[in-house]
Amino acid sequence: MPWDDVWTGDCLKCLSQMPAGSVDLAFADPPFNIGYEYDQYHDRQDADEYVAWSRSWMEEVHRVLKPTGTFWLSIGDEFAAELKVAAQHQVGFAARSWVVWYYTFGVNCTRKFSRSHAHLFHFVKDENNFTFNAEDPQVRVPSARALVYADKRANPTGRLPDDTWVVRPAADDSWVLRPQDLTEGFQPTDDTWYFARVAGTFKERQRFHGCQMPEQLLGRIVRVSSNPGDIVLDPFAGSGTTLAVAKKLGRRWLGCELSEDYTRAATERLNAIEAGESLDGPADPIASAPSTVNGRKLETGAFDRSRDTTDGDADKLVSQPTAESSASPRAAGSLRDLVRDAIVESFYSAHEGYSIDWLIADPRLQANFHEACRDRGLIGSPVDWNRELLRIRKTGEFPKRRPINKVHVADEKLDLYSFAAEIAWRLANDKFAGSSLDEIFSDPSKATYFDRHAQHLAPKFQPAEYRWAALRLRKVSRELVDEVKRYHFVFRNRDFARYHSWRRFNPTRLANVSGVYLLRNEAKQPLYVGRTIDLGRRLGQHADCRMVSKAVEHLSVICDGDLPAEDYQAAFKEDLVRRYQPRWNVNLVGLQHASTAVRS
Numbered sequence: 001m002p003w004d005d006v007w008t009g010d011c012l013k014c015l016s017q018m019p020a021g022s023v024d025l026a027f028a029d030p031p032f033n034i035g036y037e038y039d040q041y042h043d044r045q046d047a048d049e050y051v052a053w054s055r056s057w058m059e060e061v062h063r064v065l066k067p068t069g070t071f072w073l074s075i076g077d078e079f080a081a082e083l084k085v086a087a088q089h090q091v092g093f094a095a096r097s098w099v100v101w102y103y104t105f106g107v108n109c110t111r112k113f114s115r116s117h118a119h120l121f122h123f124v125k126d127e128n129n130f131t132f133n134a135e136d137p138q139v140r141v142p143s144a145r146a147l148v149y150a151d152k153r154a155n156p157t158g159r160l161p162d163d164t165w166v167v168r169p170a171a172d173d174s175w176v177l178r179p180q181d182l183t184e185g186f187q188p189t190d191d192t193w194y195f196a197r198v199a200g201t202f203k204e205r206q207r208f209h210g211c212q213m214p215e216q217l218l219g220r221i222v223r224v225s226s227n228p229g230d231i232v233l234d235p236f237a238g239s240g241t242t243l244a245v246a247k248k249l250g251r252r253w254l255g256c257e258l259s260e261d262y263t264r265a266a267t268e269r270l271n272a273i274e275a276g277e278s279l280d281g282p283a284d285p286i287a288s289a290p291s292t293v294n295g296r297k298l299e300t301g302a303f304d305r306s307r308d309t310t311d312g313d314a315d316k317l318v319s320q321p322t323a324e325s326s327a328s329p330r331a332a333g334s335l336r337d338l339v340r341d342a343i344v345e346s347f348y349s350a351h352e353g354y355s356i357d358w359l360i361a362d363p364r365l366q367a368n369f370h371e372a373c374r375d376r377g378l379i380g381s382p383v384d385w386n387r388e389l390l391r392i393r394k395t396g397e398f399p400k401r402r403p404i405n406k407v408h409v410a411d412e413k414l415d416l417y418s419f420a421a422e423i424a425w426r427l428a429n430d431k432f433a434g435s436s437l438d439e440i441f442s443d444p445s446k447a448t449y450f451d452r453h454a455q456h457l458a459p460k461f462q463p464a465e466y467r468w469a470a471l472r473l474r475k476v477s478r479e480l481v482d483e484v485k486r487y488h489f490v491f492r493n494r495d496f497a498r499y500h501s502w503r504r505f506n507p508t509r510l511a512n513v514s515g516v517y518l519l520r521n522e523a524k525q526p527l528y529v530g531r532t533i534d535l536g537r538r539l540g541q542h543a544d545c546r547m548v549s550k551a552v553e554h555l556s557v558i559c560d561g562d563l564p565a566e567d568y569q570a571a572f573k574e575d576l577v578r579r580y581q582p583r584w585n586v587n588l589v590g591l592q593h594a595s596t597a598v599r600s
Contacts, residue, residue, distance in 0.1 A: 240266030
């Protein structure tokens, strides 16, 4: 049975071809039968026909689920009751929860209360034997005891969310844990009124499909109702969100979709992501209400991705403004002091004498730091704590208590993998919409993407080594700005004179020869400018890497012996990068110019 695919065709026909007892989790967001314009489906059936059709495909879902399987159904008001009765009393599912998903900015109504919610039914085949990962830290939310009252008795892992889930508009960057904190929601015109606490997620859309679920909402369902490697099924794949989330979270997946256009677009979306990527939307529950301003929560918010926090102005982590925080700067200042002190103490209990940069680079020290943050009751996630650590360091508020251990890596060793760090940095920067190096290393999922590509380019080294090499590359950018200017009159007359065929070139001819080189693709577009102390070894590394060898067709080389001076060769390489703008290089001089412009 081929998994990890999107089948085109009627869901009943697709489901009938699947073996019984093969799926761990099914999520369905079927047409609501309210007249929505789909590509291939008529969404206005007779009520009895619609319920009968729904019962038929739910019976197939029941058949293909394993005995321990779980079924989640998303449905609107019009047929929620009918489909719950059909699933529970006719098909044979056992109901676990009736979740209400609240969202803002629904369609405004003038003759009835505006719709602002959908129903999420949680069914299982066997109510005594099913997957429910209640301890998953990304499913749990902070309790009021921890968030509001700073009670040391609070469970540091939080608690399970309530069964009413709140999602903010896409422009916001926070979850809502307490309904009275959602100032733009629960209006008299809405059809969901507040009686209980809620937790929620983020809303995002694909351009080709206007009717879809937020990734974070699906993330909660996939995490709690399945395990890595499990099979996740969506019989109405649509925009592919369920499948994208399953892939990112390390599950196998299969979707059915009637529309060929939707199938094609969803497949393109899936091909563009990789397992381990972070989900779209805000990832962690963070309170933002007046009633929590004095609580011990980590400040979070909009992250300026245009600059690095280490070698530029500090990126600000901005709290969501509230009436109480605006009126009480002393309270807000006290909160910042509490957060700063907790971050500082967590760092010094975990850093083993090394610098903040090395801690950010070393996954083991990062894990120790994150555990220390949890022990001190900080609300948020490792991403928040890493960002706050860098922000405090940049503001000059970070106290220096003892000498820092220096990390020294010999140039000969760096030469073995620094190029891999640069290419992986550029690939991660492109993948994550211009994320800075600090942003990449602060987010474990982005850092893993960087590590994986660096490992592919230069195997057998540790993540901390690749990350430290990238930080070293960034650090030299200040010196290179002046060097490029100083030697520009020499550089402008120096360039690659000839091209070699990559397929026919023998790297051993340049063994132990230092120099710079340029890789180009078949259309002679620049891919990478590199500098090395051993051209033969470096070009051999490229030949052994499938990604590089598959893309490269032409090679140009300038040996250091052909250059008049050794003291400007690193700057010469950066000048070539600035001139050629290769696809895999990071323009370090350009980055430094950008940060200088921002500071001025």
